[in-house]
Amino acid sequence: MQTETEILQAAAGMLLAWYPAHRRDLPWRQNRNFYTVLVSELMLQQTRVEAVKERYVAFLEKFPTEEELALASEDEVMKAWEGLGYYTRARNLQKAAKTLFAEGTPRTWVGVKRLAGVGDYTAGAISSIALGLKEPAVDGNVLRILTRLLADGSVVDDPAVKKRFTEMLREVYPDETADFCEGLMELGATVCLPNGAPLCDRCPWNTLCRAHLSGEEARYPVRAQKRARRVENLEVFVLTCNGKYALRKRADGLLKGLWEFPNRTPPPCPPPTEGASDRDLAEGASDEDSSCFTEEASDRGLAEGSAGFRILAAKRAKHVFTHVEWQMIGCLAEVAEEDPRFVWVTAEEIRREYAVPSAFKAFSQWVH
Ligand code: SF4
Structure with a gap:
């Protein structure tokens, strides 16, 4: 042998x-x-x-x-x-x-x-x-x-x-x-x-x-049992005003230093209605997810102070990192004024100069 x-x-x-x-x-x-x-x-x-x-x-x-x-x-x-x-x-x-x-x-x-x-x-x-x-x-x-x-x-x-x-x-x-x-x-x-x-x-x-x-x-190969991924919930806002979009630099954690759409850990929200689809979410008041957005966003959220906050579309997406999974709900929303906490740039400028991680790809599709 x-x-x-x-x-x-x-x-x-x-x-x-x-x-x-x-x-x-x-x-x-x-x-x-x-x-x-x-x-x-x-x-x-x-x-x-x-x-x-x-x-x-x-x-x-x-x-x-x-x-x-x-x-x-x-x-x-x-x-x-x-x-x-x-x-x-x-x-x-x-x-x-x-x-x-x-x-x-x-x-x-x-x-x-x-x-x-x-x-x-x-x-x-x-x-x-x-x-x-x-x-x-x-x-x-x-x-x-x-x-x-x-x-x-x-x-x-x-x-x-x-x-x-x-x-x-x-x-x-x-x-x-x-x-x-x-x-x-x-x-x-x-x-x-x-x-x-x-x-x-x-x-x-x-x-x-x-x-x-x-x-x-x-x-073969024999592997140890895998650790479960940690799930994090995220609420993402694609804010648009005068043909520009809001971006900010991510301050810490995963993807630190990259440009992102404003987002936050969401406040408690009712679970999605059974059978709700992305299209349902975009249709607004009839859906619990979307109403959660509209009610919470203006007084507790990133759109605070933005007059005329109006949701144009909403959808869910997820992104899987090695040890973490982001469960995201995002909205495209029009605002009347440019919030100075963010950088406001055109779609072309985003494409040319700003690295937005693929974790936000589902929401980047709204930017054009
Ligand atoms: S090394 Fe892999 S592909 Fe090659 S004979 Fe062995 S099991 Fe098959």
């Missing part, structure tokens, strides 16, 4: 033979340097490849080097990041660019790890891809394919398990560090898919993989 190291060694060779012919043609795999790898790796954290594909090229057109990014304003960076979510990454990326600009490119894993926004996985990926270092990058995808390959029933959420797999990979890391690192990512993204649906007939490891040979692919 082969040892785990022998299996991993054989798997590394098979992966390197498979990868060049099966790699997807992704924009960040062309013209690579340290800075572009850093940009792509931070963008890809917790974000789908398809979403990153759209934004990566435009981002590099705007900020082609660390110097341009380091010298940009925060608002410019946020605007270029719009739609990618997890905006802390954009701030970290700019901080990292400032470090590169001031101190030059790091040459070791430790130096890469010191950059803002770079954790163990990202440091491994950048070190392998941009610096040619034998530094494994182990995330949930890599743990999935390795636990299947070795039929390893360890709980993959345990940091000690991640550490063990990192060390096992380090032992067999080949000289082709970039292809090996990307090959593992590619196999996890295109073949050894999550949710018990791996495409084993297309896998270069199908003669080696213990889970596949025993028909138990779905048993």
Whole structure:
């Protein structure tokens, strides 16, 4: 029987033979340097490849080097990041660019790890891809394919398990560090898919993989029970006056520093009428949700002091973050005067200059 190291060694060779012919043609795999790898790796954290594909090229057109990014304003960076979510990454990326600009490119894993926004996985990926270092990058995808390959029933959420797999990979890391690192990512993204649906007939490891040979692919990876997300309720006001819309900068919490439509934690409100639809809400007095808006908004809400507050439309939406879920009810409302607590801008200015997070996308649709 082969040892785990022998299996991993054989798997590394098979992966390197498979990868060049099966790699997807992704924009960040062309013209690579340290800075572009850093940009792509931070963008890809917790974000789908398809979403990153759209934004990566435009981002590099705007900020082609660390110097341009380091010298940009925060608002410019946020605007270029719009739609990618997890905006802390954009701030970290700019901080990292400032470090590169001031101190030059790091040459070791430790130096890469010191950059803002770079954790163990990202440091491994950048070190392998941009610096040619034998530094494994182990995330949930890599743990999935390795636990299947070795039929390893360890709980993959345990940091000690991640550490063990990192060390096992380090032992067999080949000289082709970039292809090996990307090959593992590619196999996890295109073949050894999550949710018990791996495409084993297309896998270069199908003669080696213990889970596949025993028909138990779905048993791996073994996960700890998930924590439930916290639900937060939010009331969102898209206020319009003289063809402009009210925005404010978010002061704290999730999405801090980004532009948003005025919103608040709602006062207690009756539950929605059974069967009520978005259209019902827009129709006003006949619906309890909408009447809650009209009664509360003027005396306790963000429209306080705005003469002629008049609801034009209302709807519900939700946005799911990693640990929090926003349950939102929002209204488009006309007001007679521009409340000085907000910035008042046209739809065109919002599109061009103001980064409004996709959490508010359902309500952005009213702005045109
Ligand atoms: S053979 Fe199947 S389960 Fe095993 S690594 Fe390949 S795709 Fe995953």
